Amino acid sequence: MDEGRYARRIQYEMTDGQVNTVNHSDGPTGDAGTDGAKVNVRLEHVTKTFDDVPAVDDLNLKINEGEFFSLLGPSGCGKTTTLRMIGGFEEPTSGRIMLGGRDVTYMAPYHRDVNTVFQSYALFPHLDVFENIAFGLRRRKVDKAEVRRRVGAILEVVDLPDFERRRVNQLSGGQQQRIALARALVNEPKLLLLDEPMSALDAKLRHQMQIELKSIQSRVGITFLYVTHDQEEAMTMSDRLVVMRQGRIEGIGSPKDVYDNPSTEFVATFLGASNLLTGEVARRDGSVTTIDLTNGSTLSVPTSRLPDQLTSTTVKVGVRPEKISIVAANATVGPNQNSLRGRVRVSTFTGVGNQYLVEMASGADITVYAQNIGEELAPRSGDEVLLSWPVEHTFAVRPMESGLSGEESES
Amino acid sequence: MSLTPFARVDESTGSERASRRPRRLGRFVLPTYSWLVIAYLVFPIAVMIVYSFNRVISGLQLVSFAWNGFTFQWYEQWRSIPGLTSAFWLSIRLALVSTVIATALGTLLAIALVRYRGSKFRGKGGIEQILFLNIAAPEIVMGASLLGIFVTFNIARGFLTLVLAHVMFSIAYVTVTVRARLAGFDVSLEEASYDLGASPLGTFRLVTLPLIMPGVLAGALMAFALSIDDFVTSNFVSGSSVPFPVWVYGASRVGTPPQVFVFGTVIFSVGIVFALLSLGLSKKRA
Ligand SMILES: Nc1ncnc2c1ncn2[C@@H]1O[C@H](COP(=O)(O)OP(=O)(O)OP(=O)(O)O)[C@@H](O)[C@H]1O
Ligand SMILES: [Mg+2]
Numbered sequence: 001m002d003e004g005r006y007a008r009r010i011q012y013e014m015t016d017g018q019v020n021t022v023n024h025s026d027g028p029t030g031d032a033g034t035d036g037a038k039v040n041v042r043l044e045h046v047t048k049t050f051d052d053v054p055a056v057d058d059l060n061l062k063i064n065e066g067e068f069f070s071l072l073g074p075s076g077c078g079k080t081t082t083l084r085m086i087g088g089f090e091e092p093t094s095g096r097i098m099l100g101g102r103d104v105t106y107m108a109p110y111h112r113d114v115n116t117v118f119q120s121y122a123l124f125p126h127l128d129v130f131e132n133i134a135f136g137l138r139r140r141k142v143d144k145a146e147v148r149r150r151v152g153a154i155l156e157v158v159d160l161p162d163f164e165r166r167r168v169n170q171l172s173g174g175q176q177q178r179i180a181l182a183r184a185l186v187n188e189p190k191l192l193l194l195d196e197p198m199s200a201l202d203a204k205l206r207h208q209m210q211i212e213l214k215s216i217q218s219r220v221g222i223t224f225l226y227v228t229h230d231q232e233e234a235m236t237m238s239d240r241l242v243v244m245r246q247g248r249i250e251g252i253g254s255p256k257d258v259y260d261n262p263s264t265e266f267v268a269t270f271l272g273a274s275n276l277l278t279g280e281v282a283r284r285d286g287s288v289t290t291i292d293l294t295n296g297s298t299l300s301v302p303t304s305r306l307p308d309q310l311t312s313t314t315v316k317v318g319v320r321p322e323k324i325s326i327v328a329a330n331a332t333v334g335p336n337q338n339s340l341r342g343r344v345r346v347s348t349f350t351g352v353g354n355q356y357l358v359e360m361a362s363g364a365d366i367t368v369y370a371q372n373i374g375e376e377l378a379p380r381s382g383d384e385v386l387l388s389w390p391v392e393h394t395f396a397v398r399p400m401e402s403g404l405s406g407e408e409s410e411s
Numbered sequence: 412m413s414l415t416p417f418a419r420v421d422e423s424t425g426s427e428r429a430s431r432r433p434r435r436l437g438r439f440v441l442p443t444y445s446w447l448v449i450a451y452l453v454f455p456i457a458v459m460i461v462y463s464f465n466r467v468i469s470g471l472q473l474v475s476f477a478w479n480g481f482t483f484q485w486y487e488q489w490r491s492i493p494g495l496t497s498a499f500w501l502s503i504r505l506a507l508v509s510t511v512i513a514t515a516l517g518t519l520l521a522i523a524l525v526r527y528r529g530s531k532f533r534g535k536g537g538i539e540q541i542l543f544l545n546i547a548a549p550e551i552v553m554g555a556s557l558l559g560i561f562v563t564f565n566i567a568r569g570f571l572t573l574v575l576a577h578v579m580f581s582i583a584y585v586t587v588t589v590r591a592r593l594a595g596f597d598v599s600l601e602e603a604s605y606d607l608g609a610s611p612l613g614t615f616r617l618v619t620l621p622l623i624m625p626g627v628l629a630g631a632l633m634a635f636a637l638s639i640d641d642f643v644t645s646n647f648v649s650g651s652s653v654p655f656p657v658w659v660y661g662a663s664r665v666g667t668p669p670q671v672f673v674f675g676t677v678i679f680s681v682g683i684v685f686a687l688l689s690l691g692l693s694k695k696r697a
Contacts, residue, residue, distance in 0.1 A: 110608050115607065140608060
């Protein structure tokens with residue numbers, strides 16, 4: 001399999017000098033995300049404006065070879081536009097796009113070793129399933145028997161065997177989406193752009209396809225640039241991800257980094273849920289900074305988790321709901337713990353745990369997820385409680401500039 | 412009183428009930444009306460077909476509209492009038508050549524009009540106006556002015572001028588037909604084709620053209636039909652090469668030979684076959 005791919009690369013080199021994919025040191029197992037990894041995609045100050053409105057705004061991004069990289073963000077934040085520029089369907093207004101070390105900013109899409117799974121599928125209605133999938137292979141003059149074999153194999157992967165002669169408009173949305181995926185995957189490109197490739201699949205199929213995608217990726221070392229609305233999908237599948245907002249990067253890193261240490265208020269609320277409390281930076285004692293909340297309490301934040309450039313002393317202190325322990329009001333709190341008092345307003349049993357809404361004296365609510373592990377204390381509505389969590393699970397972000405906040409519709 | 416949804420609809424929406432009566436009436440009026448229109452449209456064609464089988468008993472072999480009995484004589488002797496036969500073949504050649512040229516040019520123009528706008532296609536509005544004018548302008552005016560042009564530039568009238576004229580008046584029809592087909596065209600299909608490594612030319616051949624083919628064929632059919640029976644323009648620019656309609660017009664002043672009906676019937680039948688084929692094709696593709 002891998003050898004076939006290697007041979008094919010060399011063949012490209014011979015048949016089409018334009019293709020920029022020749023990379024003889026292309027290891028069969030792309031070791032994703034490690035420090036020495038090769039950069040496959042590089043966006044440098046890429047901006048795209050439509051009628052003077054920026055859809056993508058000064059984007060800088062490096063994606064390593066063999067990496068599974070996701071783009072997350074609300075509808076209209078520029079994810080599709082970013083993919084279209086990398087695929088070659090849109091020219092950046094300014095900036096540079098590099099693929100495998102080569103500037104492709106203005107290169108035609110048919111000269112790029114990139115395949116796309118389009119958000120709208122874009123299957124050819126005049127061709128049957130087999131011809132749709134074989135389209136890319138045929139353009140590369142892959143021989144007939146090999147085309148048959150690979151189309152058959154990829155149809156197995158997407159769980160649609162015996163669909164070869166079906167017309168694409170006789171397929172359900174989910175089936176069409178899987179054919180679109182197969183049509184791109186079968187070419188085993190250097191870079192695969194996927195624009196919400198599983199939005200039309202049910203949970204079971206989606207899970208199955210996620211596993212397949214990951215296994216194909218590790219087998220042939222394709223770099224995946226993946227757009228999704230599904231945070232869980234992004235977090236479980238990705239080596240790294242970015243959260244975009246209004247054409248800009250709001251947060252970048254491994255799913256754990258971005259989740260545990262969100263860089264902005266937007267990321268903190270877009271990716272998972274966060275409790276955010278406004279306060280003022282009071283003093284720094286080495287590795288720990290103390291913040292006075294507007295409601296009178298005091299919290300500690302690791303100094304390393306403070307936003308880099310603070311323009312004012314006002315910050316928002318955050319903690320994820322599942323990091324908080326809920327204990328009786330008279331309990332004592334250990335060292336290196338933050339604590340807040342409140343009264344349980346709503347308690348909801350969710351099966352895997354309990355979700356509490358705890359009201360502070362200031363009137364603000366804090367959300368707490370407690371796992372259902374049979375603890376004796378299960379506070380009920382109206383109970384006075386103490387909330388505590390380790391200082392290291394506390395983060396601080398700059399407050400969102402007013403005027404920009406909350407205008408996107410989260411989807 | 413029952414409270415089923417059906418009962419409630421009947422009671423509450425008066426318009427529902429009001430629409431009942433015309434529908435019952437329509438069961439009678441609409442078919443009658445339709446058949447009358449069809450008869451009106453088909454009658455001249457039927458006359459032509461029927462009288463192509465009519466025996467001629469007078470000495471001169473000319474059409475007479477008394478029914479003298481059935482015969483295949485005119486089909487057997489379809490080539491017996493030399494001027495008519497060569498006019499017919501000239502018309503066929505003319506229609507084929509002008510259809511091919513007009514369809515190619517018209518299709519490309521339609522694609523350009525749909526794809527490009529603004530700074531990428533200056534003068535697009537002007538071209539659209541001209542297309543409209545071309546269809547709307549009286550043919551007699553265009554014929555006369557074409558003749559003027561050819562005479563002024565001293566271009567000998569014949570097959571070449573006929574082709575030029577026919578292409579000129581067919582392009583607009585092809586463009587309008589193909590453009591209608593292109594209106595619903597999903598551009599991302601072409602992007603997908605590029606994405607999979609097809610060049611622009613390959614994409615046109617493998618994706619764009621097959622998808623707009625029904626429109627292209629319909630346009631070609633239109634161009635062919637316009638060309639094969641064009642009299643007005645052809646009469647101005649034909650010079651010494653006389654196409655079928657011009658020949659028939661000339662002959663009819665003396666008397667129409669029955670073979671004219673034979674050719675008419677054949678052209679009509681072939682036209683019907685193509686129309687049905689294109690209908691079937693566009694249904695299949697839709
Ligand atoms: N061809 C275009 N012309 C004008 N504006 C456009 C065009 N394409 C995209 N935009 C605008 O650019 C912005 C980003 O669009 P984009 O399609 O990249 O969003 P997205 O992140 O993919 O959203 P979604 O999650 O809904 O697919 C939007 O505000 C959109 O309206
Ligand atoms: Mg999109």
